[in-house]
Amino acid sequence: xxxxxxxxxxxxxxxxxxxxxxxxxxxxxxxxxxxxxxxxxxxxxxxxxxxxxxxxxxxxxxxxxxxxxxxxxxxxxxxxxxxxxxxxxxxxxxxxxxxxxxxxxxxxxxxxxxxxxxxxxxxxxxxxxxxxxxxxxxxxxxxxxxxxxxxxxxxxxxxxxxxxxxxxxxxxxxxxxxxxxxxxxxxxxxxxxxxxxxxxxxxxxxxxxxxxxxxxxxxxxxxxxxxxxxxxxxxxxxxxxxxxxxxxxxxxxxxxxxxxxxxxxxxxxxxxxxxxxxxxxxxxxxxxxxxxxxxxxxxxxxxx
Numbered sequence: 001x002x003x004x005x006x007x008x009x010x011x012x013x014x015x016x017x018x019x020x021x022x023x024x025x026x027x028x029x030x031x032x033x034x035x036x037x038x039x040x041x042x043x044x045x046x047x048x049x050x051x052x053x054x055x056x057x058x059x060x061x062x063x064x065x066x067x068x069x070x071x072x073x074x075x076x077x078x079x080x081x082x083x084x085x086x087x088x089x090x091x092x093x094x095x096x097x098x099x100x101x102x103x104x105x106x107x108x109x110x111x112x113x114x115x116x117x118x119x120x121x122x123x124x125x126x127x128x129x130x131x132x133x134x135x136x137x138x139x140x141x142x143x144x145x146x147x148x149x150x151x152x153x154x155x156x157x158x159x160x161x162x163x164x165x166x167x168x169x170x171x172x173x174x175x176x177x178x179x180x181x182x183x184x185x186x187x188x189x190x191x192x193x194x195x196x197x198x199x200x201x202x203x204x205x206x207x208x209x210x211x212x213x214x215x216x217x218x219x220x221x222x223x224x225x226x227x228x229x230x231x232x233x234x235x236x237x238x239x240x241x242x243x244x245x246x247x248x249x250x251x252x253x254x255x256x257x258x259x260x261x262x263x264x265x266x267x268x269x270x271x272x273x274x275x276x277x278x279x280x281x282x283x284x285x286x287x288x289x290x291x292x293x294x295x296x297x298x299x300x301x302x303x304x
Contacts, residue, residue, distance in 0.1 A: 002187040004104065007082035009033045009090035010051040014168055017176035018088045018109055019051060023058050025180050030080045035091055036064045068092055077101050084186065086179070087141060096143050104186050106141040109179045111171040112204070113153060114139060115196040118146035119204035123171065124164040126204075128229030130221060132158055134167070136175040138182045140193055147201075149193035152182045161251065163231040212237040216260035219276045220252040235285075238272070240303045246285040253278035262304035269294040270303060 005028040008019055023029060032055035037046040048056075055062045065073055074097040077085075085106040087094065099106050112122035113135035119125075126134040138152040156174065158167060185191040212234050214223055227236040227247045235246040240262065255263040257273035264271040270281040285291040286301070 002184050003027050004083045004187055005030050007031050007080055007085045009087040011035045011049045011091050012089050013050045014172045015051045015088040016054050017172045018179055021176040021180040029060055031061045033063045074098055108139045108141050109175045110137045110146055115201035117204040120206045122204040123168045124229050127164045130225040134158055136178050138179050149195050151191050163228045165232040209234045214238045217275045220274050220279050223274055223279050224250055248283035248291050250279045250281045253280040265298050265304045267295050
């Protein structure tokens with residue numbers, strides 16, 4: 001296998017399988033760039049990114065620049081002399097001054113069938129929109145937001161009850177192999193670049209907590225997609241009585257009633273009427289509590 005000198009950019013868990021695949025393939029990883037340590041958890045202690053933790057386990061050099069928007073950043077990248085830059089969910093934009101440094105350019109792993117879902121949350125929006133198919137794209141980066149030429153693209157199913165978090169984890173592993181398998185064709189310049197047709201582009205902007213409250217006038221399919229698509233963050237929410245619950249899992253029910261009405265609460269979960277029928281909430285999270293089966297919660301906490 002042809003091996004390249006690679007500079008890797010990545011930050012969250014999604015990035016780690018690709019870094020692992022490149023390392024195990026024997027590429028010369030000349031550095032790993034990740035975002036600065038962030039304060040997290042109750043103690044607000046500075047916490048390294050998952051990519052930093054993995055890179056240090058491998059003994060790789062880690063860099064955490066506060067900005068890439070200056071001449072010093074480009075000079076830093078140039079000093080590492082990468083042949084290829086690989087970017088997987090780094091979280092910051094790379095300027096042309098950096099994109100043009102490696103002889104093989106910069107490539108990006110994006111979990112959608114580009115040009116569909118260009119942006120920060122492609123997996124979540126695919127689930128929110130109720131799609132049954134998504135995919136993985138390996139893209140030659142340009143200055144746009146996920147607008148570069150496609151190098152490799154494969155379809156992948158979205159399973160009926162799969163959450164966005166579960167789908168993201170699956171695509172991270174599958175995408176890592178697909179990207180690693182694409183590099184030899186990049187190295188010998190046999191790769192075929194396919195421009196994206198921007199007429200069919202859709203956007204996947206960051207999620208917000210404003211999307212969390214369930215509108216019970218919507219259809220059962222739409223609400224179930226909302227619950228799956230917002231899991232693990234920011235989570236769909238619903239208020240029953242004086243408590244607002246996070247909804248972790250649900251499926252379409254058989255009942256009918258005024259939207260928002262609790263139709264039943266028992267061993268099968270919490271059934272709530274919606275716009276065209278009902279949903280059955282099977283896993284929920286009360287304020288200040290851990291997620292639990294709705295049936296277990298209902299035994300000591302009546303709702304309805």
